[in-house]
Amino acid sequence: MDYVGRIYRPPSEAHSLLLQVTLGCSHNRCVYCDMYRDKQFRPKPWETIEADLREAAAAGRKGFRSDKVFLCDGDALILGQRRLLQILAGIREHLPWVTRVGTYGDTRSVGRKSVEALGELRAAGLGIVYHGMETGSPAVLERIDKGGTRPELITMADKLRAAGLTHSVIVLLGIGGVALSQEHARETAEALTRMDPPFVGALTTTVVPGTPLWEMQTRGEFQLPSKFRMLEELREIVAHSEFSRCRFSSNHASNYVPLRGTLPQDKAAMLSVLDEIIARGDERLLKPEHLRRL
Ligand code: SF4
Numbered sequence: 549m550d551y552v553g554r555i556y557r558p559p560s561e562a563h564s565l566l567l568q569v570t571l572g573c574s575h576n577r578c579v580y581c582d583m584y585r586d587k588q589f590r591p592k593p594w595e596t597i598e599a600d601l602r603e604a605a606a607a608g609r610k611g612f613r614s615d616k617v618f619l620c621d622g623d624a625l626i627l628g629q630r631r632l633l634q635i636l637a638g639i640r641e642h643l644p645w646v647t648r649v650g651t652y653g654d655t656r657s658v659g660r661k662s663v664e665a666l667g668e669l670r671a672a673g674l675g676i677v678y679h680g681m682e683t684g685s686p687a688v689l690e691r692i693d694k695g696g697t698r699p700e701l702i703t704m705a706d707k708l709r710a711a712g713l714t715h716s717v718i719v720l721l722g723i724g725g726v727a728l729s730q731e732h733a734r735e736t737a738e739a740l741t742r743m744d745p746p747f748v749g750a751l752t753t754t755v756v757p758g759t760p761l762w763e764m765q766t767r768g769e770f771q772l773p774s775k776f777r778m779l780e781e782l783r784e785i786v787a788h789s790e791f792s793r794c795r796f797s798s799n800h801a802s803n804y805v806p807l808r809g810t811l812p813q814d815k816a817a818m819l820s821v822l823d824e825i826i827a828r829g830d831e832r833l834l835k836p837e838h839l840r841r842l
Pocket of ligand 1: 573575622
């Protein structure tokens with residue numbers, strides 16, 4: 549497979565075929581993100597993608613196959629409709645055993661597409677869009693240069709639902725800093741309630757050297773909340789989000805406490821775990837720093 553640079557995928561795509569159809573991220577400005585700073589965004593040539601599909605097909609015929617494909621890098625949904633349909637048709641042709649294709653998407657990439665265009669992608673095999681929303685707070689969205697507004701987040705969720713695409717939302721504990729911690733948690737819960745996605749994953753902010761967030765921290769403009777304060781944010785989000793039915797998890801490697809449950813029915817149990825850990829305030833109950841990963 550033609551993999552260029554570091555490759556990232558959501559935790560739930562661990563067993564998927566990773567098909568790199570673009571390099572980098574067309575936005576590449578979120579202040580905390582260092583994933584693609586070494587890559588200039590560009591679509592990969594169709595010939596390269598098709599060669600990867602042929603290679604995966606040959607491996608699949610020998611029994612090495614996955615029924616899921618994840619389109620990399622950080623922003624594949626920004627590609628034009630014609631190229632996306634070409635890729636999805638290529639997957640159907642070369643890998644007929646694939647039942648679901650996933651990609652990252654955000655307010656910019658979904659915002660550019662109509663519900664009809666998204667529905668066309670759905671019909672061609674796209675199944676799930678992973679969306680690094682990070683926060684529902686307008687002030688925090690602006691501070692982290694996320695490139696979207698709160699109304700656009702809501703519209704994005706509505707469009708994906710109308711198109712029949714599964715929406716998996718990622719939120720980032722601690723990204724409001726100490727100053728906007730309460731606002732971040734409260735407004736994230738409000739936005740999630742309005743969006744009502746079927747999947748939410750919480751990650752915990754790590755300030756990565758070399759990122760703008762690192763520089764903000766060095767200048768005293770950002771202070772990461774304490775580990776227990778970030779757990780309180782998680783508690784607030786679980787407590788105040790109202791979902792029809794949502795698989796909510798904090799089992800990403802960056803988190804101090806892995807939780808997984810279905811909301812609303814597991815809300816009381818999840819809150820009880822968090823309340824006990826927060827009340828005890830014992831760091832030995834948290835994942836050790838050396839086991840955390842981005
Ligand atoms: S949109 Fe995603 S990949 Fe791009 S800079 Fe922001 S966090 Fe990083």
